[in-house]
């Protein structure tokens with residue numbers, strides 16, 4: 001079993017805890033057995049008048065001592081085994097998170113947050129139940145059953161025992177059979193729970209859109225559907241369980257009946273004493289709980305198995321983007337970038353997003369990329385960050401193939417402002433210091449001043465300690481963009497990429513930021529992606545992307561002289577600006 005192998009590697013690390021717990025359990029069950037025996041002795045003694053008051057007291061003393069041992073033992077095995085299962089849960093959770101951090105963005109494009117969250121919560125919980133309480137229940141049940149049956153045979157009567165336990169064999173077979181079906185049902189249920197979690201997560205993240213489009217009702221309806229689906233799956237499990245329980249009762253009832261009839265007959269015929277008959281009846285009731293426990297354990301094992309399967313799926317996923325064996329250590333990148341017939345197809349697309357792009361820029365150049373949306377601008381910079389794989393020989397940084405540069409070194413040398421500027425729900429200070437380990441105030445302020453956000457921040461009541469809402473919702477679009485720019489500038493990397501990062505910033509501030517960048521990024525490479533020509537017209541090289549092809553390339557003057565797409569765009573935007581100016585004048 002794959003699942004078993006997976007979990008055993010963790011259990012092995014805690015084997016002493018498990019051994020300790022199981023040994024305690026063993027001792028406990030042994031102690032437990034003496035209670036009926038002592039009761040039997042007292043009963044027989046009283047019946048035959050061979051026991052006096054002191055004898056009874058002595059035996060009661062023994063029962064008390066056993067009770068005390070039981071209490072201590074119960075604490076110990078809980079401590080050992082629950083402790084181990086909690087530790088393993090913690091280790092798996094740590095490992096799973098660490099593993100997920102290594103996976104590519106592509107993985108996250110294809111897997112939903114809610115689904116991953118479910119694996120961290122309810123699946124992991126099911127695993128913990130299977131390696132904690134279920135282990136105890138199963139061992140306890142097996143040990144108890146074997147010992148009790150042994151006692152019944154030795155102390156009371158072999159024939160009576162055999163007759164009484166025959167019905168119980170059916171339970172064991174039935175439980176194994178139901179366990180298999182159960183695991184299938186649990187997998188289905190977990191998938192439904194994942195879907196539900198996904199829905200909730202997305203609905204809450206998108207609450208602003210939902211409200212703006214007055215979609216609350218349809219959201220409630222869709223939620224109710226997902227919720228009902230989860231309920232159906234849960235009911236399916238409950239139905240199966242509710243068949244098992246009464247069956248168990250029937251079997252136990254039959255056993256008791258047989259004991260009474262056959263045991264009574266044996267007692268009457270003098271083959272066993274009344275005391276042993278009494279003890280036997282106690283033994284039979286002692287078998288009820290192991291039977292129930294076994295059922296519960298199988299239940300928990302099935303759930304845990306399903307949980308492990310879903311957790312394993314995460315671990316089986318391997319990053320496609322990883323350092324090749326022949327990467328060369330790089331410390332500081334200079335910032336030369338060369339694209340050589342760069343062609344790239346997104347997964348699931350048939351047409352290339354980028355087609356045969358050639359470009360050669362030296363460190364210190366400001367490169368602008370312009371083009372309509374969907375023309376591959378963001379894809380191009382994602383490739384420079386090696387977020388997607390490209391064939392060897394297509395992208396060179398400092399003359400080295402990008403595939404031969406360690407990922408860590410590459411990304412440490414690139415400061416990136418993504419198009420969807422994500423901020424964490426933390427203080428502005430921590431958000432800006434994010435790319436680095438220290439929270440040097442001086443450095444942060446240097447960056448925020450370049451990004452023209454410093455004055456805004458100090459105007460906030462809490463200044464740099466202002467907590468931004470989830471994904472930065474409490475900031476305006478322009479403030480968010482400028483905070484993201486500051487975060488990138490704090491890194492002071494040889495390559496800076498601004499992916500449409502000034503779109504929500506007014507033109508005056510934009511001009512100021514561009515001026516600051518020019519002063520501060522002397523000798524370093526900067527890549528600007530924008531829609532507005534005003535943003536990029538002073539760039540050293542402007543690349544015009546159209547349908548994924550590099551249609552035009554040159555500086556502003558050259559492109560204007562060329563009289564192509566760029567000039568066309570420029571004139572349209574000029575006209576637009578003049579119109580706006582005229583409108584605002586009236």
Ligand SMILES: Nc1ncnc2c1ncn2[C@@H]1O[C@H](COP(=O)(O)OP(=O)(O)O)[C@@H](O)[C@H]1O
Pocket residue numbers: 109346347348349353371372373374375376377378379380
């Ligand atoms: N992760 C992705 N998987 C598949 N296709 C993608 C992905 N990201 C972008 N695309 C596609 O690639 C094309 C270019 O997108 P993008 O680079 O974001 O354009 P731009 O930044 O110029 O607006 C689009 O057609 C888009 O649908």
Ligand SMILES: [Mg+2]
Pocket residue numbers: 374377378379419499500
């Ligand atoms: Mg884009």
